[in-house]
Amino acid sequence: MQLAVTATETAAAPYAQALAEELRLEYLGVADSRNISSVAYVLECGGKLQLQATGRKAPGPILVDFVSGVAAHRRKFGGGKGQQIAKAVGMKGSFYPRVLDATAGLGRDAFVLASLGCEVQMLERNPVVHALLNDGVKRLQAAATSDPDLASIAARLKLLPRVDSAAAWLSQQPGESLPVIYLDPMFPSREKSAKVKKEMVAFHQLVGSDEDADQLMAPAIAACYYRTVVKRPRLAPWLAELKPNLALEGKSGRFDIYTRHGVPG
Template sequence: MSELLAVSAESESWVESAQSLAAELSLPFIGAVPATDVDTYRQVLEVGETLQLRATGRKAAGPVWVDFVGGAVAHRRKFGGGKGQQIAKAVGIRSGLYPQVVDATAGLGRDAFVLATLGCEVTMLERNPVVRVLLMDGLRRLRRAAESDPELAAIAARLTLLDSALPAAQWLAAQPPQSVPVVYLDPMFPQREKSAKVKKEMAAFHQLVGADEDADALYEPAYAACYFRTVVKRPRTAPFLAGRQPSLSLQGKSGRFDVYTRHGMNRDALSGRLNPADKLNPAEPE
């Protein structure tokens, strides 16, 4: 059986960088080899101008990477519906109210980026080291593009990725009680084997990351850490996280946002005595 993952270089000019990343992640380095020519690993993390997770073999699906500048995210940033989007309603965004959010299961950062485009300061946490370096690469390219684009510069300034490999539940448990305005959770849910909606490349990504079997353990520390609310993104027919009935649910065609409220959200609470950014504890507990 093929091993799961190795690091490769897009070309000879990227070999040194790829070797460094392989050492950092404790993964084998296989050289500047096209993913289509690899048969000993199911996926490669290809280092180049863009860091990409690629399935191997000649019939492999397309690559997965983090893109905060072009493609679908750019279209959604410009035409996605603004504050009328369900995610905006779920975290409590409205005119003059832009709560700070901790996205404790950031994944590829798409929801975090949407929230940042809408005006929220978002702190991302991602425990999977491969996904975390993909996020770091996406942020690097966003900040490079932001040098000549004031709109992107403002968005980039609102996005932070913590350098922590802690599981979300453990990190949240280390925060002072009610110190995070909004906790956002999108734990990986087991994919239906025959779901036509899951693109091949994302199916490969899910294979690498796996389902968050410990997702239910997120509820207690998340709700304890939040001041205003905890928001949980779920597939439409999925059970409630930890079996807890939410305060309200916002339903969509294929998913929903379950909202667990603690305190009402208003301008005084956002700008007054509560200063959650000062209370966040980015350090790993001893």
């Protein structure tokens, strides 16, 4: 994917230049993505960091937003601990397990778990996605200074330093040292809606499908204490062809659960 870095305003230029150097991408200066034709996508640095397709008819940007929009709506009206993801990680009563999201992506599930009361660590290997996550966490922390509800969530949500391989990182952890490990490897999307095509095609092109996802299973199960949870499309095969101890199915997806020790009642 052709990708460069731009600034939306002069004040953002120093950060944009530094980010371009860090990611080893071309810096195009202060520019409007609608007027760019030399690359297909840009990382726009301004009030927010966002991945934006270039050209006049480009769809909207991809960014990490933990403060407003979908994240805010789900935090307020998503169903609380009755959500399947809460049940999948073993949340019940006053038990809120510490979770490592080893394939954090845009951090949506990690934020949900943190908003429900879990301490969540996010691990991400793609450098561009990690930069988007880092920007989203910083804006959450800024908003948290004036919002007590967000402050408690921000205190529970942490982005770990970027790694080249989540499987290698997990392999280096002591056995049974992480209460719950959550995996949501990228799977080729079968969704045909125009919304997915317009809003997420850039992200899918950037990340691709995780061809090495099966390698996550053995080190994850070895490193977890309570369980490893794998989020999958409803009809997708088991990760690493390993049958789960139990599964929670929804309309379009499911959570495969690999248990080691029972969660407290």
